[in-house]
Amino acid sequence: MLILLNLLSGVALLVWGSHIVRTGILRVLGADLRRVLGRSTDGRLKAFLAGIGVTSLVQSSNATAVIVMSFAAQGLLPLASGLAIMLGADVGTALMARVLTLDLSWLSPILVLFGVPVFLSRKQTRLGQVGRTAIGLGLILLALHLIVEAAQPMMSGAGVRVMFGALTGDTMLDALVGAAFAMISYSSLAAVLLTATLASSGVISLKVALCLVIGANLGSGMLALFGTLAQNAAARRLALGSLAFKFAGALLILPFAPLLARGLPVLIANPREATVGFHLIYNTLRCCACLLLIDPVGRICERLLPDRAVPNGEIRPLHLDAAALSTPSLALANAAREVLRVGDIVRAMLDNVAELLHHNDLQKARETIRMDDDIDHLYAAVKTYLAQISREQLDEPDSRRWTDIIALTINLEHAGDIIERIVSDIEEKKISHRLSFSEEGLGELEDLHTRLVSNLQLGLSVFLNNDLRCAERLLAEKERFRDLERAYSYAHVDRLAGQTLRSIETSALHLDLISDMKRLNSLFCSTAYPVLDAAGALRETRLRKRALDTMHVKE
Structure with missing residues (x-):
C-alpha cells in the first residue's frame, strides 16, 4: 500500500x-x-x-x-x-x-x-x-x-x-x-x-x-x-x-x-x-x-456550429472569456478590452447629447437613455468577471491593473448615469417645450462638450498606455475645464441680467448642463491619478498647484 x-x-x-x-x-x-x-x-x-x-x-x-x-x-x-x-x-x-x-x-x-x-x-x-x-x-x-x-x-x-x-x-x-x-x-x-x-x-x-x-x-x-x-x-x-x-x-x-x-x-x-x-x-x-x-x-x-443571431437591442460582453480566468494576466487583458468597449458606448451617448443640444429629437433622446442600460449590463459583467480573478495570484503590477480596471469601470458607469440624467432633463425642459439655447449659450455648451469628448478619449488612452505625459496633460485639462465652467456660469448670469429671452427660458437647464459636464470631466480625468501616483508626480503636481494658488491670492 x-x-x-x-x-x-x-x-x-x-x-x-x-x-x-x-x-x-x-x-x-x-x-x-x-x-x-x-x-x-x-x-x-x-x-x-x-x-x-x-x-x-x-x-x-x-x-x-x-x-x-x-x-x-x-x-x-x-x-x-x-x-x-x-x-x-x-x-x-x-x-x-x-x-x-x-x-x-x-x-x-x-x-x-x-x-x-x-x-x-x-x-x-x-x-x-x-x-x-x-x-x-x-x-x-x-x-x-x-x-x-x-x-x-x-x-x-x-x-x-x-x-x-x-x-x-x-x-x-x-x-x-x-x-x-x-x-x-x-x-x-x-x-x-x-x-x-x-x-x-x-x-x-x-x-x-x-x-x-x-x-x-x-x-x-x-x-x-x-x-x-x-x-x-x-x-x-x-x-x-x-x-x-x-x-x-x-x-x-x-x-x-x-x-x-x-x-x-x-x-x-x-x-x-x-x-x-x-x-x-x-x-x-x-x-x-x-x-x-x-x-x-x-x-x-x-x-x-453556425453563428446565432443576437436578438435586437441585446448587447453581450465580447471579451470576457471565462477560460482565461485561470491565467490572471490574460483575464485582466480581456477585462480591459471590455471596459474600453464601455467607453465607446459613453462616447456614443455624448455624441447624441451634442445633437440634442441643437435639435429637439425625441427619438434620439429615448435611444440615448436606453444606451445606459447597455452600460449597466456590461458594467455588471465586468465587475463579476473581475471578482472571479484570484487576487492572491496577482503580482504587484497586475494587482494595480486590477484596481485601475475596476475604478474605470465604476467611473464609466457613473458617467452613463449622469448622461442619462442630462438627456432626461433635455427631454423634459427643452424638447417637450420646443425651446432652444441662445447662440452664446449654445457656443459655451459646445465648447465644454468638445473638451469633454477629448478628455474622455485622452483618459482612455492613459488607461490603455499608462503614458505619464498624457496623464499630466489630462490633469491640466481638468483644471482648465473647471475654470471654463466657472467663467461660463458667470457669463450666463450676465445674460440673464440683460433680459435675454432664450437665456431666461433655458436658464435652469443650462446651469445644470454645465455642472453635470464638470462632474463628467472629473470622472474622465480620474485615470490620470494612478499613473501620476505610480510615477511619484502627483504630489509634486499638487504642491506646484498650491504654490500657484497662493501666488494668485497674494496678487
Whole structure:
C-alpha cells in the first residue's frame, strides 16, 4: 500500500509541477505570447510555427488553446489560422515531452535551490515568477525520478499485476484511460511523461503505453471542447475542429498499435524512449497531414456550429472569456478590452447629447437613455468577471491593473448615469417645450462638450498606455475645464441680467448642463491619478498647484 501511495504522490507532484510551470510562464510572458499568437493570422505555416513555439514555452497545449480560443471568440482570429495554431500546439507538447524525458535528474536540485529563494524574496515581480517556473521544472524532474523509484518494487506484487492487467486487453479501453488522465490532470504532457516512465519501469507494456499516449491527445482535445461550451460558436468551432483532427488520427493509428509495439523495439530498445519517440513522430506526421485538411474541416465545423443571431437591442460582453480566468494576466487583458468597449458606448451617448443640444429629437433622446442600460449590463459583467480573478495570484503590477480596471469601470458607469440624467432633463425642459439655447449659450455648451469628448478619449488612452505625459496633460485639462465652467456660469448670469429671452427660458437647464459636464470631466480625468501616483508626480503636481494658488491670492 505504501508503495502505491508513493507512486500516486509522484504522479500528483508531476501534475502540480506542470501546473506551476504553465502558470509561471503565462504570468511572465502572457502578454507577449498573446501578441505572438495574435499576429500569426497571415499564413498557416506561420501560425503552425507560432503554436509550436508558444506551447514549448508554456509546456501545455491546453494553455495555448485557452489563448487561441479567446481570440476566436472575440472575432480576432480566423478559423483556419486558429486550427493551424492548435496543430502546432500538439507538436510543441510532443517536443517538450521529449526534452523532459532526457536524463536531467541532476538538474532538479539546482532548479529548486535557485527557484525557492528567488520566488520567496520577490513574489510580486517578474523575476519571482521566473523562480516559480524554475521550481515547477525541478518538481517535474523530481516527480519523474520518484515515479521510477516507486515503480521498481511494484512489479513483484501480484495485486499490482492484476490492477495494471486491465490495461493490456483492449486498445480502445487503454486510449480512454489515457484521455481520462489527461483531463483529470489538465495536462496531456503530464499524461505522456507518466506513461513513458511507467513503460520504462515495466509496469505497463509498450502497446499499452502507445494507446495511453494516443488517448492523452484525445483528452486534451476534449478538455478544449468542454472549456468552450459557455463561449460563442466561433470558439466552439475551433475546439471542435481540433478534436476532429485528433479523433481522426486516433482512429487511423489505434488498429496498428500492436504492430507498432512489436516493431518499435527493433529501432528503439528503451521503452521510455520508444514511447516518447512515438508521441513525437505521431503528432508531427498527423499535424502536418492535417494542415492540408484545414479548409474542408473548417467548412464542416461552420455548418455544424453556425453563428446565432443576437436578438435586437441585446448587447453581450465580447471579451470576457471565462477560460482565461485561470491565467490572471490574460483575464485582466480581456477585462480591459471590455471596459474600453464601455467607453465607446459613453462616447456614443455624448455624441447624441451634442445633437440634442441643437435639435429637439425625441427619438434620439429615448435611444440615448436606453444606451445606459447597455452600460449597466456590461458594467455588471465586468465587475463579476473581475471578482472571479484570484487576487492572491496577482503580482504587484497586475494587482494595480486590477484596481485601475475596476475604478474605470465604476467611473464609466457613473458617467452613463449622469448622461442619462442630462438627456432626461433635455427631454423634459427643452424638447417637450420646443425651446432652444441662445447662440452664446449654445457656443459655451459646445465648447465644454468638445473638451469633454477629448478628455474622455485622452483618459482612455492613459488607461490603455499608462503614458505619464498624457496623464499630466489630462490633469491640466481638468483644471482648465473647471475654470471654463466657472467663467461660463458667470457669463450666463450676465445674460440673464440683460433680459435675454432664450437665456431666461433655458436658464435652469443650462446651469445644470454645465455642472453635470464638470462632474463628467472629473470622472474622465480620474485615470490620470494612478499613473501620476505610480510615477511619484502627483504630489509634486499638487504642491506646484498650491504654490500657484497662493501666488494668485497674494496678487
